[in-house]
Amino acid sequence: xxxxxxxxxxxxxxxxDALLVYQGRGTSFVTRHExxxxxxxxxxxxxxxxxxxxxxxxxxxxxxGNVKAEILPDNVLAKGDRxxxxxxxxxxxxxFYKNSEGKVKHLNGKVFPQPPLVWHVSEGSxxxxxLIENKRPTATSKLAxxxxxxxxxxGSVCTGSMRRPESASVAAIAxxxxxxxxxxxxxxxxxxxxxxxxxxxxxxxxxxxxxxxFPKDSLIALPETLIQFIQGxxx
Numbered sequence: 001x002x003x004x005x006x007x008x009x010x011x012x013x014x015x016x017d018a019l020l021v022y023q024g025r026g027t028s029f030v031t032r033h034e035x036x037x038x039x040x041x042x043x044x045x046x047x048x049x050x051x052x053x054x055x056x057x058x059x060x061x062x063x064x065g066n067v068k069a070e071i072l073p074d075n076v077l078a079k080g081d082r083x084x085x086x087x088x089x090x091x092x093x094x095x096f097y098k099n100s101e102g103k104v105k106h107l108n109g110k111v112f113p114q115p116p117l118v119w120h121v122s123e124g125s126x127x128x129x130x131l132i133e134n135k136r137p138t139a140t141s142k143l144a145x146x147x148x149x150x151x152x153x154x155g156s157v158c159t160g161s162m163r164r165p166e167s168a169s170v171a172a173i174a175x176x177x178x179x180x181x182x183x184x185x186x187x188x189x190x191x192x193x194x195x196x197x198x199x200x201x202x203x204x205x206x207x208x209x210x211x212x213x214f215p216k217d218s219l220i221a222l223p224e225t226l227i228q229f230i231q232g233x234x235x
Contacts, residue, residue: 018045070170077137078230083122084168085230088177090116090134090214095204097149098184104201110208115219117146120155120230121168121176127155128180129229130219139227144219147193147203149185154232160186194218 018033031048032055038044060081070079078085090113097108116131128151129143137143150158162183165172188200196203196218203218224232 015043020045020048072170074136075173076170077118077226079170080122080168082168083120084170084173085118085120086173087131087137088114088117088119090114092211093181095181096184097186099186104204107204107208112204112207113210113212113214115144115147115214115216118143118226118229119173119176121172124164124166124168126157126159126162126164126176126180127229128157129155129222129224132216132219132221134216137226139225141226142221143224143226143229144221145190145193147200147219149188149193149200150183152189155229158187158189160184192220195220 015035015037018035020031020033022029022031030051032051033048034046036044036046072079075086075088076084077087092111093114094109094111095107097104116134118129118131118137120127120129128146128148130146131137132142132144146155150160152158157180160183163175163179165175165179193200194203196206196215198206203215207214
């Protein structure tokens with residue numbers, strides 16, 4: 001068949017392979033078939049072949065041929081085609097609270113010290129964990145629960161009113177962080193977010209508008225490592 005590109009050039013494409021997707025209850029698989037062409041008959045599919053890594057790599061490179069290489073800054077921990085993970089050190093950020101019950105409304109719009117965090121974006125979804133130490137983590141660094149509302153047990157962010165970038169690129173990192181902090185923290189998805197004796201309200205009330213370091217002893221440590229967290233998300 002002839003396909004016209006946006007720059008007006010004509011290319012000739014010939015059917016070569018076919019991929020068939022089979023789906024069942026909770027599972028699926030794909031088979032590859034070579035195609036035999038005939039001028040007087042419809043194309044004929046050859047026997048099913050196992051997908052190979054080299055074939056998939058070649059297909060991905062072909063589909064993503066226009067993806068540009070990026071220079072990775074020091075804060076980036078891992079990067080894939082549709083995934084990026086990075087960390088942020090301790091800092092201060094404003095946070096906004098809004099819910100129908102009026103809970104913690106006294107915290108709305110205040111500036112708080114933040115723990116060091118690990119951010120993971122994959123397929124348009126954001127997950128966040130806290131770090132015990134304020135330094136760039138390694139693959140075996142243990143993580144902690146990020147003490148924020150709107151997060152589930154695995155660190156997934158319930159985006160709600162959050163403005164999300166469309167990509168998982170280095171250039172989109174600042175927009176992901178801005179979208180997270182400028183959205184409304186509206187509810188808790190897990191039972192316990194902090195070891196602080198005053199609980200969630202006590203922790204953030206004690207930190208509101210204070211120029212102090214986030215208390216790492218208030219974090220709930222997890223057995224999960226950085227590599228487990230990153231590999232636990234789709235890439």
